[in-house]
Structures are given as C-alpha cells and as structure tokens.
Amino acid sequence: MNIADIRKSYEKAELSEAHSQADPLMQFDQWLKEAIASEVPEPNAMTVATVGPDLRPSTRVVLIKGYDERGIVWYTNYESQKGQELAGNPYAALQFHWVELERVVRIEGLVEKVSAEDSDAYFATRPLDSRIGAWASPQSQVIPDRTVLVTAAAKYGAKFLLHPPRPPHWGGYRLKPDTWQFWQGRKSRLHDRLRYRRENDAWVRERLAP
Known part of the structure; x- marks a missing residue:
C-alpha cells in the first residue's frame, strides 16, 4: 500500500460558533468529558512541545492531571529534557488528538511550576511503584542498560519502603493558556477550526480556514 493513498473522510460532527462555548475552558471541558464518555483510548494523553536553547522543538506525550x-x-521530572527546556524558555504548546471523535485541541501559553504543596499532594496519590520510579529514573539521561533502573528501583524501594517522599526534582507544571484551537474534522477537508485568543482580559473567538 502506498502511504500517500491512505485517506479518511471526516463526517462525525461539526463545530459551529452558535453551538460552541464562549469560554474555551468550558469547550475543552465539554470535549474532554465526551472523549472520556466515548471510551477513546487514553483520552487524557496530550503532546507537549517545548523549544530548546538551540531553537529545535521537541515533543513528548504526557498525561493531563488537572485543569481549571x-x-x-501535568507532572514530570524537572531535570528531564522538557524540564530543562522549560527552564530556559517557559512557553509551550499542548495538543490532544481524539482520533475516534475526529477532534484536535491545541493550547499555547506560559508554563510555571505548581506549588510544592500541590506536587506533594498529587505524588502521594500515585501507585507505590510509580513513586519509587520517580526516584529511580534519571529521566532523559543516557544509561548503559536497563539494569541501572532495576537496581535503582530496588535501592530506593528498600530505603523508603511504603512511604517514598516526593523527590525534589519531581513535580508539576501548569500551562496558562493564551491561545486555544478546536478542530473538528469535516467532509471534503473543509474542517471546522475555531481559535480563541486572549485580548484585553477577554476571549476572542474566530474561525480559521482549515
């Protein structure tokens, strides 16, 4: 099969100004809840894009853990590649792609760390092996083999037993949106695409050509 010949006609739904929310957070809340209700695979998965000091963008998939x-x-290792890139350039972009619903949400804005108290509270809810893993994995660093991780996990498991504290290099980030885009696939590639941008402390909603 020629990959250039793979095509799909998008015909599940539409996104109109009349039937969309005036507040993008409410629109996102509606779509995320519909994705969860539809039982799409990992509706909470989102791509995070950051830019390094060499101006090269990089992406990775993380899980949303809260929104308001x-x-x-989301939560991660502050010493990871994305953590280092956000330390140098605190702007990022997020993307949700709910394939089965033919929907994409894009969000851009400034990123800041959540409070230590919030990070502690969330860390305490994680499964024990995930809490040990946060100590064991030097995320984004080169390691010789998997034995390094297994050995470190055993070491920290023995040290902390059932109550590992949150590592100082691990915690949450919050992206404060200044731009949202909602994309709904439509027939003949004439997709619906609404953008919300912040202007004078209010959201301006406008349609973009697909």
Whole structure:
C-alpha cells in the first residue's frame, strides 16, 4: 500500500460558533468529558512541545492531571529534557488528538511550576511503584542498560519502603493558556477550526480556514 493513498473522510460532527462555548475552558471541558464518555483510548494523553536553547522543538506525550481557570497541569521530572527546556524558555504548546471523535485541541501559553504543596499532594496519590520510579529514573539521561533502573528501583524501594517522599526534582507544571484551537474534522477537508485568543482580559473567538 502506498502511504500517500491512505485517506479518511471526516463526517462525525461539526463545530459551529452558535453551538460552541464562549469560554474555551468550558469547550475543552465539554470535549474532554465526551472523549472520556466515548471510551477513546487514553483520552487524557496530550503532546507537549517545548523549544530548546538551540531553537529545535521537541515533543513528548504526557498525561493531563488537572485543569481549571488557572491552566492545564501535568507532572514530570524537572531535570528531564522538557524540564530543562522549560527552564530556559517557559512557553509551550499542548495538543490532544481524539482520533475516534475526529477532534484536535491545541493550547499555547506560559508554563510555571505548581506549588510544592500541590506536587506533594498529587505524588502521594500515585501507585507505590510509580513513586519509587520517580526516584529511580534519571529521566532523559543516557544509561548503559536497563539494569541501572532495576537496581535503582530496588535501592530506593528498600530505603523508603511504603512511604517514598516526593523527590525534589519531581513535580508539576501548569500551562496558562493564551491561545486555544478546536478542530473538528469535516467532509471534503473543509474542517471546522475555531481559535480563541486572549485580548484585553477577554476571549476572542474566530474561525480559521482549515
């Protein structure tokens, strides 16, 4: 099969100004809840894009862990590649792609760390092996083989037993949106695409050509 010949006609739904929310957070909340209700695979998975000091963008998939009027929250290793890139350039972009619903949400904005108290509270809810893993994995660093991880996990498991504290290099980020885009696939590639941008402390909603 020629990969250039793979095509799909998008015909599940539409996204109109009349039937979309005036507040992008409410629109996102509606779509995320519909994705969860539809039982799409990992509806909470989102791509995070950051830019390094060499101006090269990089992406990775993480899981959203919270959202409200303050922004979108996820947790990770602060010493990872994305953590280092955010330390140098605190702007990022997020993307959700719910394939089965033919929908994409893009979010851009400034990123800040969540409070230590919030990071502690979330870390305490994680499964024990995930909490040990946060100590054991030097995320994004080169390691000789998997034995390094297994050995470190055993070491920290023995040290902390059932109560590993949150590592100082691990915690949450919050992206504060200044731009949202909602994309709904439509027939003949005439997709619906609404953008919300912040202007004078209010959201301006506008349609973009697909």
